[in-house]
Amino acid sequence: MSVAALASRPSRTIIAWRPILLVGVPAAFLLFCFVLPNAFLLTSSAFKSESQVLTNQLTTENYGFLLGRAVYRGAILRTFLIGALVGLLVVVLSYPLAFFLARTRSRWKGALIALSLSPLLASVVVRTYGWWVLLNREGAVNDLLRATGITSQSLPLLPSVGAIVIGLTHSLLPYGVLTILSSLNGVNPSFEKAAMSLGANRIRTFFEVTLPLSLPGIVGAFVIAFTLSISAYATPAILGGPSTATMATLIYDFMTSLADWALGSAMGALLIVSSMVLLVIGAVLGSKREAL
Amino acid sequence: MRRAVGLPWQMLRGAVALTYLFIFTPIVITALVSFNSINQSKFPPVGFSMRWWDDALSERWLQPLWFSVQLATLTAVIATLLGLPLAFGLTRYKFPGRNILVALSLGPLALPALVTGIGILQFFQTAGLAALFGFPALLIGHVVICLPFSVRTIAISLRAMPAKVEQAAANLGARPARVFLEITLPLIRSGLFAGAIFCFIQSFTDYSVSLFLSRAGMQPISIAILSYIDYGFTPTLAAVAVLTLVVPLVLIAAVQHFFGIGDFLYGARDSG
Numbered sequence: 244m245s246v247a248a249l250a251s252r253p254s255r256t257i258i259a260w261r262p263i264l265l266v267g268v269p270a271a272f273l274l275f276c277f278v279l280p281n282a283f284l285l286t287s288s289a290f291k292s293e294s295q296v297l298t299n300q301l302t303t304e305n306y307g308f309l310l311g312r313a314v315y316r317g318a319i320l321r322t323f324l325i326g327a328l329v330g331l332l333v334v335v336l337s338y339p340l341a342f343f344l345a346r347t348r349s350r351w352k353g354a355l356i357a358l359s360l361s362p363l364l365a366s367v368v369v370r371t372y373g374w375w376v377l378l379n380r381e382g383a384v385n386d387l388l389r390a391t392g393i394t395s396q397s398l399p400l401l402p403s404v405g406a407i408v409i410g411l412t413h414s415l416l417p418y419g420v421l422t423i424l425s426s427l428n429g430v431n432p433s434f435e436k437a438a439m440s441l442g443a444n445r446i447r448t449f450f451e452v453t454l455p456l457s458l459p460g461i462v463g464a465f466v467i468a469f470t471l472s473i474s475a476y477a478t479p480a481i482l483g484g485p486s487t488a489t490m491a492t493l494i495y496d497f498m499t500s501l502a503d504w505a506l507g508s509a510m511g512a513l514l515i516v517s518s519m520v521l522l523v524i525g526a527v528l529g530s531k532r533e534a535l
Numbered sequence: 536m537r538r539a540v541g542l543p544w545q546m547l548r549g550a551v552a553l554t555y556l557f558i559f560t561p562i563v564i565t566a567l568v569s570f571n572s573i574n575q576s577k578f579p580p581v582g583f584s585m586r587w588w589d590d591a592l593s594e595r596w597l598q599p600l601w602f603s604v605q606l607a608t609l610t611a612v613i614a615t616l617l618g619l620p621l622a623f624g625l626t627r628y629k630f631p632g633r634n635i636l637v638a639l640s641l642g643p644l645a646l647p648a649l650v651t652g653i654g655i656l657q658f659f660q661t662a663g664l665a666a667l668f669g670f671p672a673l674l675i676g677h678v679v680i681c682l683p684f685s686v687r688t689i690a691i692s693l694r695a696m697p698a699k700v701e702q703a704a705a706n707l708g709a710r711p712a713r714v715f716l717e718i719t720l721p722l723i724r725s726g727l728f729a730g731a732i733f734c735f736i737q738s739f740t741d742y743s744v745s746l747f748l749s750r751a752g753m754q755p756i757s758i759a760i761l762s763y764i765d766y767g768f769t770p771t772l773a774a775v776a777v778l779t780l781v782v783p784l785v786l787i788a789a790v791q792h793f794f795g796i797g798d799f800l801y802g803a804r805d806s807g
Contacts (some may be wrong), residue, residue, distance in 0.1 A: 283654060375768050507653055
């Protein structure tokens with residue numbers, strides 16, 4: 244190539260290089276610290292491991308082990324049951340609140356929105372202990388039940404799946420409010436006006452116009468609550484026990500006390516696949532929004 | 536729309552009041568049991584005592600609290616430094632592989648943080664980087680899970696600012712670096728701060744990644760609280776829990792006071 248040809252090109256070359264220079268370092272960081280570790284995890288879930296050391300023997304044993312034993316299969320099913328219940332409860336509890344926040348003309352609107360999201364400032368660990376105080380054997384609920392004579396003995400409210408569901412619903416509620424609120428804010432008010440001017444009352448307008456239009460928000464809230472629930476560790480660890488093991492608590496046990504990384508990785512891979520499936524379902528059912 | 540009054544609206548207000556009660560009851564109870572005079576988290580509290588607060592304010596708890604503040608601050612700074620060029624590149628340029636990079640930069644949000652944690656744990660251990668466990672590994676893990684928040688918030692600011700301003704400056708002869716420093720950066724300032732605050736809070740309240748990357752003496756406060764679980768929930772822990780709430784509140788108040796992120800958070804777009 245002649246010198247003249249090279250000389251005519253630099254300006255173009257610089258333009259092509261600029262985005263690479265910009266995103267190069269962050270992309271390399273993500274590649275090394277996010278993609279590689281996850282790829283490593285997926286790989287190690289497919290290898291035989293002997294006391295924390297991975298051998299280079301390919302196997303589906305780890306998955307077979309997890310899906311074959313009743314105790315692990317039960318934990319996986321329990322995790323999904325918890326996720327579905329929490330998703331449902333988060334939608335049911337956050338919809339009225341989000342609807343109120345979207346429609347109120349109170350001058351405290353901004354403060355009320357901030358207040359409903361403020362629990363996000365506290366760690367889930369912190370927020371879950373409040374439920375422990377209420378629900379443990381010597382807790383406030385049992386004290387109340389005994390004092391009023393409804394029961395004579397303490398009820399074993401903990402550990403239980405119900406307590407885990409309540410705790411997770413409580414910690415994930417702000418995400419539901421946020422998702423449904425932004426969806427309701429996107430509903431064009433003139434549709435509601437049109438329905439009412441055609442003679443529909445407010446309740447009919449809500450059920451036939453507003454609710455269907457905010458469906459993407461409902462789906463979004465359900466999916467977020469579901470995916471965050473199935474990978475939550477702290478709440479099942481605090482409000483549950485060995486009898487209510489979930490995928491996340493099992494992963495922790497595999498990685499620490501049991502020191503079986505292959506099984507931990509396999510369970511982690513199952514968690515990744517479940518989250519991905521949920522997110523895809525959510526994307527198909529909900530609206531397609533531009534990611535960035 | 537007609538003024539929203541009447542029975543349905545009143546019922547809605549009742550439901551909303553109950554929901555707020557549900558949201559704040561456990562938090563208020565946690566705060567109140569820290570004043571128990573006995574070493575049991577009784578509600579309503581038995582007697583009144585401040586001694587658990589003395590415990591909470593001792594070195595044993597202040598050390599992990601301070602550790603968390605340092606970790607969250609550095610996480611916010613690094614995530615912003617990485618997120619800014621990434622968001623700028625993704626919003627202002629078209630290049631091959633752009634879509635993959637968008638998916639990649641939001642990826643840590645889509646995959647469970649817990650799994651990212653064990654991924655990094657195994658990868659570092661196997662790659663002979665076990666010496667990183669503790670602060671360095673925690674920092675890396677936290678930056679990974681915070682980067683999506685940072686990129687997303689900054690990208691929103693970059694899209695919200697009028698693109699013509701950058702063009703005008705370039706047309707007047709400013710070089711790209713100068714356009715960026717003197718035009719773009721000041722205009723997205725509130726987005727930068729908002730993103731950094733999201734990162735700080737995300738890091739400060741995280742336990743999923745920290746669970747696997749900490750080591751003795753290098754524990755964030757959430758893990759210090761969680762590893763106390765076997766001793767039950769003592770009033771001291773309740774006091775520590777309230778302390779951890781104070782940190783983000785003070786931070787938000789301070790940043791709001793000095794830099795003003797309100798216009799970003801409430802979505803008001805001043806295109807001035």
